[in-house]
Amino acid sequence: MALVLGLVALAGHIALLLWGTRMVQTGIQRAFGPKLRSFLGHALKNRLNALGAGLFVTAILQSSTATGLMAAAFAAGGLVDLVPALAVMLGANVGSTLIVQVLSFNIAAVSPALILIGVVMFRKASNHQIHDLGRVMIGLGFMILALHQILDLMSEFEESEALSWVLESMSDVMLLNIIVAAILTWAAHSSVAVVLLIMSFAAHDLIQPFQAFALVLGANLGTAVNPVLEGDLGDDPAGKRLPIGNLATRVVGLAIAMPFLDKIAELAPLMAADYARAVANFHTAFNVVLAVLFLPLLGPFSKLLIKLLPEKVDETDPTRPRYLDPAAKETPMVALGQATREALRLVDVLGEMLEGARNGVTGSDRKALSALRDKDNVIDHINTAIKTYLTSIDPEELSEADKLRLDQILLFSTNLEQAGDVIDRGLLPHLSKRLRRGLSFSEEGQKELKRLFDRLTNNLQTAASLLVTQDERMAQMLAREKAAFRKAESEATQSHFIRLRKGDLNTSATSSLHLDVIRDLRLINSHLVAAAAYPVLEEKGLLLESRVQLGEPD
Structure with missing residues (x-):
């Protein structure tokens, strides 16, 4: 005992x-x-x-x-x-x-x-x-x-004999x-x-x-x-x-x-x-x-x-890089091409986020909006993988042209990641707030917002093409879109104020949300222009400190 x-x-x-x-x-x-x-x-x-x-x-x-x-x-x-x-x-x-x-x-x-x-x-x-x-x-x-x-x-x-016996027996x-x-x-x-x-x-x-x-x-x-x-x-x-x-x-x-x-x-x-x-x-x-x-x-x-203990590769994991082959880093030209392909995946994911947010202007599915936030995690992981991959390439193996191209890919990837953050932290919460409060944009307001979404989606595709082609005229066209988008934002805002003066109830109830969504769309567009147009124009000597020197299109 x-x-x-x-x-x-x-x-x-x-x-x-x-x-x-x-x-x-x-x-x-x-x-x-x-x-x-x-x-x-x-x-x-x-x-x-x-x-x-x-x-x-x-x-x-x-x-x-x-x-x-x-x-x-x-x-x-x-x-x-x-x-x-x-x-x-x-x-x-x-x-x-x-x-x-x-x-x-x-x-x-x-x-x-x-x-x-x-x-x-x-x-x-x-x-x-x-x-x-x-x-x-x-x-x-x-x-x-x-x-x-x-x-x-x-x-x-x-x-104690018992304890001594146990220890002695061992x-x-x-x-x-x-x-x-x-x-x-x-x-x-x-x-x-x-x-x-x-x-x-x-x-x-x-x-x-x-x-x-x-x-x-x-x-x-x-x-x-x-x-x-x-x-x-x-x-x-x-x-x-x-x-x-x-x-x-x-x-x-x-x-x-x-x-x-x-x-x-x-x-x-x-x-x-x-x-x-x-x-x-x-x-x-x-x-x-x-x-x-x-x-x-x-x-x-x-x-x-x-x-x-090899790493388990989940082919269905959207956050997993698909084209960043470590062996390709021995040949920088090939590695930069692989990184470009990976960067284009950011365009696809960001496009899905924009499409889902566009549906959220008139839709009523809060779960669908919440699910879009997971896509921002995909963008973050891919962007991190691209940066890690590119910065691990031996600088001694890069020519001046390679270094310039590497910087362009990094800038493109970073700006698209920041555009995803605007959607995740700004645009989606605003649209979710509309659903929580049971509000609806006015019919004309819905049309305006969707036109801006469509314009933004087109600019995203232009930016993707520009990353690959580095075409000067396409860069000028995308740069003009910044001013055009700012004008579209101004017109949509003025129309919004006109509806307010007319006493439109839906417009009054969603006034601040409407303007917040427009502001977020303009910020996203600015990131797209900075991601793809500015690097090309800067290389051509067309990007000035305060404005873009644009020629007439052919």
Whole structure:
């Protein structure tokens, strides 16, 4: 019965330790989260910086899992390569051992003071950052208190025959110790808690160095299993590369260490004066050696992971680039042609958005308008893919004409993305507001708006043709459309005011919405002109600072 009560108490103390760890983690994330994320993102430029960043952020957050999630998010978003992401995890693993080193000292006396200070900061501070730092102080106090209670409990059960029998029955079976510690770490979601528990066993001579080191190996394995089994990795195998790569490094480390574990255990007295400190030092040494071993090998290791876990290609995904062939970048002329084809996809998607918005002038389907907003995400993804593709081409391989063409494609893509933003953030909300309020544009107002939509659609097709042909006369024609569209906007506005003076009820009710829609259409047209006409006219020397020098069409 005493053993059962003791196990319940032990579970409670471990729970307090985990809760304290969570409070520290969430407090730091709330107080400095964006800054830490930004710091980590900037550090992911090469493997050495990434290693140091992973170590530092984990030491601050007290959670290698949190650091790994941030690195995985960067890797999944294509913002960093797999090599620096793996380096971050190596650093995070070392960082988690530093937490064990600090908490292994006897600092129980500071626990009440930390909790008191933390409560005062948490309850009284009006500053959000100080409030969150109060949470951190409380969490640290809980962690130290829990560790002290675990040590006291272990001293009570030092002579327990049942606990001694369990630990002794496992003592000579290395693999069993590794499996048990891995399961405990997976269940506790914290290698820190399990390693500190192992240190407590060692401090009270309940286990010998060989068994303690085997348990530490298991704890290192268990903490890498969690992200693989429980992470939100999706259906794409590529999303599993980082957690599986991290697990693989641990497995390789275990495979190397296990045959020599008995020899390493004999060196325990040289690692530290007491066995508990030796456990902490072995934990740190294991992860440092792994980092040193794998850091130079991350290049071929990442290639192996990419080969074994290829990216899942969803041919039906509209956000996926279709023509940006990486191999084509070796021949810039071909790569620019591929990028042009991809940019024309923006025209198709933007045209669908305009057609849907045109239907929204008279339609009543709010869901159809909401669905159009998803198309802006498609434009954003394609635009980002085009920019990433073009800017990754070696500038030394580009001629002056190639550089000019590359800039034209980038300008076209960027302006169409901005036109999509005008539809998403301006035009569609205005049309949705009409439906929510149960309003209708006047019959004449509907005709005016639809004429402007039709004119805008024609200009979009002209811009698409101009991107391909670079025809000077077509550029002049599209540039004239800016002034013509401005005139059409002015005429539509004047007609709108005339209907207002006549007392048209529909016109009065939709006055501001009508003018807002016209303004948005003019902004979209301006982006189309800037996307396709201006680059051609500038190259021909026809684009002046204040106006376009236009000749008479043939």
